Amino acid sequence: MAAPRRNIELKASDPDPERSLAVVLGLGARDRGLLRQRDTYFRVTTGRLKLREEDPGGAVLIQYDRVDADEARESRYRLIPIEDPGALKAALEASLGTLAVVEKERHLLLWQNVRIHLDKVKDLGNFLELEGVATADSDLADELERVTRLTEALAIQPERILRNSYSDQVVGSSALVDAARQVMERAHAPYSRYRVGAALRAEDGSIHVGANVENAAYPQGQCAEASAIGALIAAGCKQITEVAVISDGEDFCVPCGGCRQRLREFIVPGAEIHVCANNGARQTTTLDALLPRSFGPEFLPG
Incomplete structure (x- = not known):
């Protein structure tokens, strides 16, 4: 089995998305446009499992493990492209049960190896997410340093940081x-x-x-x-x-x-x-x- 991919992640509420966009563009982030995502989370005994349907794009099954904490932390994940998301969703709902459905509009930007997500989540509000994408041999120090630099530039106070996932916020x-x-x-x-x-x-x-x-x-x-x-x-x-x-x-x-x-x-x-x-x-x-x-x-x- 292939080793999971790794990120350093931080998620926080965003009271001023326009300011956040201006800050990251001022740092030289590349604007990759808007995405519409629907994440269906399933009930599992360890970690998290969700089916993401994305427009534009396709569907992917995402399994990930990440400790809930109010700081930047490591996430280990696997991505499996899905050709028939409807059939897979029905099978997983029947066998595992659905935990939550999260719908959001995501503004994606890239800065160095960090994915910056400016998210508008249905029924929850505005958030920003930083994902420092790690190489296979990384010790995660560089990724943590870059996420920390962005956290400081965006003036993200500790009380704004989310410990858990959007699915936990929904349910x-x-x-x-x-x-x-x-x-x-x-x-x-x-x-x-x-x-x-x-x-x-x-x-x-x-x-x-x-x-x-x-x-x-x-x-x-x-x-x-x-x-x-x-x-x-x-x-x-x-x-x-x-x-x-x-x-x-x-x-x-x-x-x-x-x-x-x-x-x-x-x-x-x-x-x-x-x-x-x-x-x-x-x-x-x-x-x-x-x-x-x-x-x-x-x-x-x-």
Whole structure:
């Protein structure tokens, strides 16, 4: 199998696209015109998978892995040209399910080895994206330096930088809650008759789910959060960036004390935890609020 291609990427909101265009043209960027893109994202257990339909142009299947972070970061990706996007989309929707559809108008410019995207994304607004395209033998230092130079020239403040993808912005927390609700329906709870579903978003944007699994020997049962953490780790992920928990009871479903500690092992600081009721109500909190002054891996000797 061929090695994936690599970029150094940074994505940020853009309050003044006209200024951004003037800045990059002033730096000598080459204007490659406007593109219209429709990206269909599919549900996968690791990384991200999307079918891009582009006008002008054709269709390409894009698989990529990129850690969510509010800084320039590495992306590894594969591009597969597609002759029949309609048939492929139907097959992937049937087997994987669709996560989100993102439609955008993209103004493409090139500066040295950096692709500059001035994007107008439907229902989201204006953004700019910098992609430092790496050669096969690059250590990524030059690409990072060029993306950093553009970041400074464009005066991109840290608070404008997006941690995740457009698809995550489109689906928001609703996709996580929906995933938790769906897996709740498959819980094994014949003794308590209290079904629980949990959904975790990993550092690469993927969603991992788990349901409570009871046992006739009561201590051998497993909470939904523990099941979901096991699925996340089995998929090769290491961090939790967002959580949703729901039950079929009438009240908000809050993680038990043991699961709060389980989440503490992997959750990133400030990650949102959505505690949900079966009637659609939800409250959003953090682990700091649920487990104050907690004990974690950083307290253990190195």
